Amino acid sequence: MIKAVIIEDEFNALNTLDKLIKYTQKDIEVVAKIDNVTDAISFLKEETPDLVFLDIELIGGNAFQILEALESISFKIIFTTAYDEFAIKAIKFDTIDYLLKPIDSVELSECIDRFRVGYKKEQVYKNALDKVSELNKKEIQKTLLIKTADAQYFLQTKDIVRCQSDGAYTIFHTVDKKIMSARNLKYYENILSEHTFVRVHQSHLINIKYIKKMNSNNTVHLTNNEVIPVATRKKSYLKQVLDNL
Numbered sequence: 001m002i003k004a005v006i007i008e009d010e011f012n013a014l015n016t017l018d019k020l021i022k023y024t025q026k027d028i029e030v031v032a033k034i035d036n037v038t039d040a041i042s043f044l045k046e047e048t049p050d051l052v053f054l055d056i057e058l059i060g061g062n063a064f065q066i067l068e069a070l071e072s073i074s075f076k077i078i079f080t081t082a083y084d085e086f087a088i089k090a091i092k093f094d095t096i097d098y099l100l101k102p103i104d105s106v107e108l109s110e111c112i113d114r115f116r117v118g119y120k121k122e123q124v125y126k127n128a129l130d131k132v133s134e135l136n137k138k139e140i141q142k143t144l145l146i147k148t149a150d151a152q153y154f155l156q157t158k159d160i161v162r163c164q165s166d167g168a169y170t171i172f173h174t175v176d177k178k179i180m181s182a183r184n185l186k187y188y189e190n191i192l193s194e195h196t197f198v199r200v201h202q203s204h205l206i207n208i209k210y211i212k213k214m215n216s217n218n219t220v221h222l223t224n225n226e227v228i229p230v231a232t233r234k235k236s237y238l239k240q241v242l243d244n245l
Contacts, residue, residue, distance in 0.1 A: 002028045008055040009035040013101060017053060020105050025112055037061035041069045049075050051115060056081040076115055146181050153179055157195050161224060163188055163205040200230045200238055208241060
């Protein structure tokens with residue numbers, strides 16, 4: 001749904017435009033109707049509509065005072081006025097179109113159709129950027145930085161088989177090496193629990209992808225043939241996690 005705002009100080013003009021949008025533009029929702037410069041500035045500094053229908057002459061000033069008061073303009077603008085003398089000045093702002101009052105429903109529809117073309121392109125671009133950003137974020141989260149006394153290791157979470165508590169330290173057992181970190185197991189539990197790791201014992205945090213089988217004697221058999229104890233209070237939870245895989 002496209003979020004629109006009407007900034008208009010003429011009551012009849014505001015209501016007419018509101019009704020025209022409501023009954024002819026089903027994908028547009030008017031989220032605010034404002035009649036003065038001060039309230040318009042306050043609203044637009046806090047909210048981010050997609051489209052603003054903006055009258056030129058308003059209570060307390062004019063449209064250009066509003067736009068000049070904003071640090072940035074992320075929304076599109078359709079100016080509405082009875083006076084076309086303002087058209088040239090409006091061009092310097094990121095306008096889509098310019099409607100003269102009284103607003104004709106056909107001209108309004110044509111104007112909004114032109115807006116939709118650009119809006120859809122921007123949405124496609126924005127969605128693509130969001131997906132890339134999300135993928136990058138997930139990739140970053142999959143990498144864990146481990147600092148030891150003499151080096152720093154960047155571990156892929158998929159390569160971590162298990163973590164074992166050693167007092168205030170944590171020993172990482174990966175597919176090809178062991179690394180001791182100066183942080184405790186609880187610290188890493190908070191990070192790795194968002195991935196595929198489960199704390200099965202006060203001393204053990206395991207990657208469930210490496211579980212071969214769950215034994216009846218409160219242990220789990222890992223793919224590297226290690227057998228790890230499972231605390232009685234953790235057994236039912238671990239079984240539930242495995243059942244949901």
